[in-house]
Amino acid sequence: MTTSPVERAAESFAAELARHRTGRGLSKKQLATLMGFDPSYVSHVEGRRHRPTEDFARRAEAVLEASGAIWQRFREYDELRGRAGGPHREPPGSGQWLPPGTGLVVERETATLTYTDERYHCAIRRELYNAGTEPVTRYLVRVAVDRYPNDPVHSNRHHREHPLTFAELQLQAYRDDGGTREPMRWRAKHDRDAFKEVWLLFENEEGRFPLYPGDRVTLEYAYRVGRDKWGPWFQRAVRLPTRHLAVRLDLPADHEPKVWGAETSLSSEEAPLRTPIQRHDEGGRVCFDWATDDPPLNARYRMQWRFRNQPPDEEPDGLGPGGRVRASDRMRAAGILQRGDDLLWQPARQFDLPHEERVARDVVDRLSAILVRLDELHPFSKGVGIAAPQLGLGWAAALVRPADRAAEPVMLLNPRVVDTASDTDEQYEGCLSFFDHRGLVPRPLRIDVEHAQWDGSRVITSFEHAMARLVAHEIDHLEGRLYVDRMTPGVPLVPVEEYRETGHPWRY
Incomplete structure (x- = not known):
């Protein structure tokens, strides 16, 4: 039995919605709550039992921050539905554009x-x-x-x-x-x-x-x-x-x-x-x-x-x-050391906290400033981290920001991994110090990290999935490793020009 173009477009919308929902780690009920819909409606749309509406599509796009992907799938569906003589569509700009709660x-x-x-x-x-x-x-x-x-x-x-x-x-x-x-x-x-x-x-x-x-x-x-x-x-x-x-x-x-x-x-x-x-x-x-x-x-x-x-x-x-210039040249111009620099292979020095709190704060300020600059150079859809040695600073400090650019970065001072999950997966990683390539790296799906506060006290934080990968990557930097050291022998690097997942989050 063949399906019509409208049905295929509705299926494409449902698949895009499900992909971004699961990528954000949300259940259907959680997404429905954030969107202001009944949970059964989200379930019915993903199950192809209900067709999406413009209001639903706009709310999903705003809540999931899908960079226009969900909205594009809806427009494709809506255009085909209009050609097929579907219900009257409101002209662009009619009604409220985005729902309350969007900001x-x-x-x-x-x-x-x-x-x-x-x-x-x-x-x-x-x-x-x-x-x-x-x-x-x-x-x-x-x-x-x-x-x-x-x-x-x-x-x-x-x-x-x-x-x-x-x-x-x-x-x-x-x-x-x-x-x-x-x-x-x-x-x-x-x-x-x-x-x-x-x-x-x-x-x-x-x-x-x-x-x-x-x-x-x-x-x-x-x-x-x-x-x-x-x-x-x-x-x-x-x-x-x-x-x-x-x-x-x-x-x-x-x-x-x-x-x-x-x-x-x-x-x-x-x-x-x-x-x-x-x-x-x-x-x-x-x-x-x-x-x-x-x-x-x-x-x-x-x-x-x-x-x-x-x-x-x-x-x-x-x-x-x-x-054009190479991607690594843009990073080098921003002050980030590139692969081959001796400092990237040396373990970072631990802070003596709280006695070296002022030094630690200065290092973290430098890291914060470079994160701001990086946002102008590249869209980091998977999240981004920066470790002090990458700026030529041999201290055990790193900042890690998740894919949500509005989120505050996680600060890691004197971090060490104290436990990892037995379950692992392989995903492609990039590195600010090796930005012309991407490599397939196995990582645990959860890591527990002990790290210091300004006053020298230590806490343990558990990270999962994307944040676990980002945090592990930066701790490797502090221990004098690059992600290529974690790759399976014989697996080739992929030039960034051939990498097709730029702009997409990791999938879990």
Whole structure:
């Protein structure tokens, strides 16, 4: 008996839902509770006894953080159902976009970059909706520069010598609430040579104005950066559920700008933008506009350009526009030691706590800072860890963050494995110090780790599945091992260009 395209699409949706639910370690009942549905409904959808609705698909996508995969399967099903004369479908944008409990949602973002007088002016306008259950009192924004995007080693050196400063940014932020424009205070979170993170505070000298659940507000912020620090690129990263994203480049016509774009996501490598960039000539300026609806979480959209009648920017090492560097070179430029460095083979020194608490805190601060930088370099869908020896610091400290980027990293000081499960599995691992390859590594499904607190006391924490693998990987670093030492003899490494699981979590 053959099935119709609609039935096959419904089965594909159910399979995608089940894959992400089990990947998150949730039962059907737990998922239903998080989505606000009766448990029997989730069971019926996965069992193909009920067809999915748009509301169900949106809630599942938001709760499971599926990077657009669940929503894409629903759209494929919904389109086929419409062709087959199915029930009337609401037009895009009707009704509530995401359910309560989702948190902050960007209903519309408009990002404009204007180049004039050898300086780039960036203006961001975001229309926010609080779909959560708590008032929002601050909002995180990021500013990153990269003078030579095709050569991270040179760019890293350039920004060390010429760091970006808050003074030159001249950051200004406002809250527009129905025509009332309120200036916002801001507070720095991270201050690096080429990277800044800032909390925009819902307050000013006249008081506080939180964004309460169910309310909407428009935030506007702007800053400027000289051409000496801003390379020919403008990237937008989707870090919150976003309904519409629009980007504009406003460039001088007499520079004869040539513009192109690329996108990446957790489930795909870099590819050209799926829709063309629109060009509009306006007097002595040329505007390039591009927009997309419902971009997947963690997607990145980059517009790049060159001025054809200007001398080309210096491109060291023979790389021209669009040139590529190896993944390991990007990690090396971020300050991470690469395989072959002697320090990676040496056991790390234990902290004498609490006497060396200040040293330990300094090391952990360094590790925290590099985690922030890594988020700009690569989407870590399986989670990420960093050990002090990878930064050239011979101390027994590591940070491990699960796949949920909103989760706080787990801090490991003087850790040692005290027990492991007898059950093991093999999964492909990558390593920041060996980033051009992936290797199949056997690991226990559970490990118990004894580790120190700041005051020198010790606790034992049990880790399972993905976190067990991540933690074991970092403890190996502290003991002078790389994952290749754990691989079964004769099993080949896979070049990252051939690895097909980038953007997918480990499966358990």
